[in-house]
Amino acid sequence: MSDLHWKTSVTKIEPNKVSIRGYPVDKLMGKISFAQAIYLVLTGEMPSAEVGKLVDAIFVSSIDHGASPPSVLAARTVTSTGAELNAAIASGVLAISKYHGGAIEEAMNLFLDIAGRMEEEKKSETEAVREVMNEMREMGKRASGFGHRIHSEDPRTRKLFKLAQELGLAGKHIQIALAVEKSLKEMLGKSLPVNVDGAIAAVLCDLGFPPEIGNAFFIIARVPGLVAHIHEEKIRMRPMRKIHPQDFEYDGLEEREFE
Amino acid sequence: MSDLHWKTSVTKIEPNKVSIRGYPVDKLMGKISFAQAIYLVLTGEMPSAEVGKLVDAIFVSSIDHGASPPSVLAARTVTSTGAELNAAIASGVLAISKYHGGAIEEAMNLFLDIAGRMEEEKKSETEAVREVMNEMREMGKRASGFGHRIHSEDPRTRKLFKLAQELGLAGKHIQIALAVEKSLKEMLGKSLPVNVDGAIAAVLCDLGFPPEIGNAFFIIARVPGLVAHIHEEKIRMRPMRKIHPQDFEYDGLEEREFE
Amino acid sequence: MSDLHWKTSVTKIEPNKVSIRGYPVDKLMGKISFAQAIYLVLTGEMPSAEVGKLVDAIFVSSIDHGASPPSVLAARTVTSTGAELNAAIASGVLAISKYHGGAIEEAMNLFLDIAGRMEEEKKSETEAVREVMNEMREMGKRASGFGHRIHSEDPRTRKLFKLAQELGLAGKHIQIALAVEKSLKEMLGKSLPVNVDGAIAAVLCDLGFPPEIGNAFFIIARVPGLVAHIHEEKIRMRPMRKIHPQDFEYDGLEEREFE
């Protein structure tokens, strides 16, 4: 044992045994979903089936958003130079930053700030929201997690909130998100509805996650989508093509129903 | 429409509608697991519930393997400099390469090669395995996906094969993997059992995945584990510490059972 | 010309002509040093021979600092997995962050803050330094660019300041750096001399560079050092070795003099 000895609480490795947060991994395989395992490895606790379902829905909601996000364009650009899969994924991950995916952490901080004022300063939701919104306006900051370039009513947001409700997991942060949405409409005179980042932020707050790993949810969700684009770029496009950032069209499978 | 116009078949984006491989994403949320969505976005087809369960098990099996893999050490080293979450994840992904995670693609190519000789050249499994193993020996190449520094009998391998069997999804590539294991024992006089990479490779071949995205399964599985280590490094360790690559101990939760 | 048309002022490309900031590059080759070209591409202006020499000295000073910095350990760890050269360099660059290399930008902001108070508020250097140091103490912030784990008197710092003097390029920011050093000694009762990051910061301020590209100087300087370590790891070490972060020794060429 050297003076550099250190400790970790994530996973214990013994010969012929791998225990994630106390659970032998082979006992988990076939019993829990990947989403539940992600919750477990991140928090240290096994989620209930309901929480697992909601976390699954978060990841499904953000698995891909077409070819226009900068993470996809960066990953395709790198792929196009003949780079390895891991390099292309890494470049996509590097593009998930402040203005792309980064809204989750910021929105979580916003909702927790409002919830904190309600609890500690005994303010009503309306008061706390108004107070924070006014402070942001004075500092020239805009609320993260609201409004979308393409979607005026994001189908993913409503579905996520509905699922949280049905699973008995909707809490005060979803309420706060909707109150901020209402307040923004009053202040700006136009609608800036909760977007999918804001919705995920509210649900993650209700589930008790700390804001610092909020963006990790977006990255974990989006890596498979990046892989799909990288693979398509590799097998369908010629190397070193000029990748137009918006002049593309979808030519995949027609809309279909899932039963 | 410019002369740079191009086409993509992954996801269709319309106002208030996001369709992944033909399915409106809000219709999938709450109905399919993240693992099923990953299968869908990668292959274009919706997996059955059974396939979804097996894919879930693959991801669960590889979500983390403690603090010693180079991807974790790279991610912790970068975290320790005060870097952003996305930079730390990216550096971990860059360490998932030929000798770490890369065995999946190579083992898939090995199993597909043997299966091809059985089908096209009407060889028996034993003949085809022996032929390929002899060729590899002559070229001084060792079989990827066999043997492990720590585990003489990897609990994840047996469980993955057992699940494939129970779900009715075990096919010839699992058979081939076991035949290679047997052949290695005869040739080398010592046991080099299928490791978790080899097991995942066999299952992915049985599920019909192309080898080029084999390593993507490892990367997708491991990113959440990397996030757990990055978060622990950030909240528990001091910046710029010297990170010993093996002198650490597990001090997390005691072993527990999952019911 | 589409509605995405945009403009750039770095380099003009015409058939058989490449002009960097207005200068045909083939006219520069053989006439200016790489360091001068770096200054040119970053600022848009050709440096004098003296400025070129000082910039050369900055890059030489930081080209390598042995195997212990996290950028080297990250790059070696990634190399050890069989990754490509570009992946290994990228992981090293990702480790050059807040606590490693990041001191340059922060120290530049500190020196510019002090210089600004001297100019705008007509304060003496002593007053401005004391004021800023007191504010930092109240906020619990420590001054970036001062003190070093290994070097109590960094030979690179004194040489850089001496060269700036000899070349007639030493200005007020070097004075300010030395005044901060003196003030730290008085406040803390122990010596925290300007380190090489602080010295580069002072010189870059005197040369008129904006702080936002301060860290770029460190990254540009260190990439060749990273390549040397990556190459050594590849040709001298076995893959997947455990890389101890400090238990290594230098076995290269003996100390020699340069004439």
Add this chain to the structure above:
Amino acid sequence: MSDLHWKTSVTKIEPNKVSIRGYPVDKLMGKISFAQAIYLVLTGEMPSAEVGKLVDAIFVSSIDHGASPPSVLAARTVTSTGAELNAAIASGVLAISKYHGGAIEEAMNLFLDIAGRMEEEKKSETEAVREVMNEMREMGKRASGFGHRIHSEDPRTRKLFKLAQELGLAGKHIQIALAVEKSLKEMLGKSLPVNVDGAIAAVLCDLGFPPEIGNAFFIIARVPGLVAHIHEEKIRMRPMRKIHPQDFEYDGLEEREFE
């Protein structure tokens, strides 16, 4: 001393002393150029002033090639999301791969192959070139380092060869590169002149560099150019803009002469 003890020959660190390949770094500052220091750290030997000048010219030649290369587009895309400088540089470096910058290593291998046949098999240059070109044709491979999308006569190539000549450093690999150029013209009936990658490859072979670090020269040269583009993107463009890969124009300084 643990069983992980290892050795490195790049740089020796002692209190108040940093020795690069045997030379105390403060003794080098002000005396050698950054290019000479790069040569030193990579090879272990101090280059002559002539070699230093030629290496300077290599780096100057490749410092930037406008906004269209994928490394620039990837770095600008990542910058546009609000990412940190190190993340943007890393993504640019990840795009320097097989089809972009990667030609240097491949061309070096080609020239060394031909030189080897001349020396070991006592073949004439003409014979050796013809033999290798025929083998490549049969395998459907094209020669790396020849031809350019924009430049029919690359001004950088001729200048680099001319400088090597003037400095007394032109050797057989430059001859071989020109012989391959001639052979390609005869075989294809059209001109595919040595491009800047091929020219750098020939010069690096003449200087004795191993092919494995050929691409490092391109990466080292281009990082400052990437920084110039990243900085321009940050201060001049709005975040999350759609970055057109070719519809841009140069609006920088007019052409000017360097005296």
